[in-house]
Amino acid sequence: MEVELDSLVMEYLEARGFHQACAALRQETKEGPPTPSSLTHTSGLQYEFLVAFNSGERSAFFGLWSKHLPTELLASDPLCIELEVLVSVYFALYPSRTGLGSLARSMADFRSHLEARGRVLAQSQEFSAFCALPYIPDPALHPTFKPILTVNPSPALTIHFLP
Numbered sequence: 001m002e003v004e005l006d007s008l009v010m011e012y013l014e015a016r017g018f019h020q021a022c023a024a025l026r027q028e029t030k031e032g033p034p035t036p037s038s039l040t041h042t043s044g045l046q047y048e049f050l051v052a053f054n055s056g057e058r059s060a061f062f063g064l065w066s067k068h069l070p071t072e073l074l075a076s077d078p079l080c081i082e083l084e085v086l087v088s089v090y091f092a093l094y095p096s097r098t099g100l101g102s103l104a105r106s107m108a109d110f111r112s113h114l115e116a117r118g119r120v121l122a123q124s125q126e127f128s129a130f131c132a133l134p135y136i137p138d139p140a141l142h143p144t145f146k147p148i149l150t151v152n153p154s155p156a157l158t159i160h161f162l163p
Helices: 002-018 017-032 036-054 059-068 070-074 078-098 103-117 119-123 129-135 146-150 154-161
Strands: none
Touching: 002 017, 036 059, 059 078, 059 129, 070 078, 078 103, 078 146, 103 129
């Protein structure tokens, strides 16, 4: 099973033009499984991401995000772009969902995010409604955002951070 999965990943990397990544994966699969110390680092990093995510610590989360993900990937990979949008919305709505933190502050942070990277939202019909989010006085009462607040999105988003 693992050999088939490794093969599929290598095929994907080659098709996307990530030849160095494919070569690195090919070499690592020849060398065998990772050592326990490297697994601990990965698990530790995932843990840091999840703690920041689950506790609504936007700055800590995106600090890790910027530090550990290549800029080129963040700018061009559709999955990363979509995930960044969803996580930004999650943090914007975190105070409304949990009653913790300042809604005004989270909306100001989201507005800043839109100003810096909002072109992604504007280009996607799926995400364009979120452009209005910082200007809605109480998203929990607005018909567009009320359904989002009644469903806990964290399991769907959390899966992206698990091996």
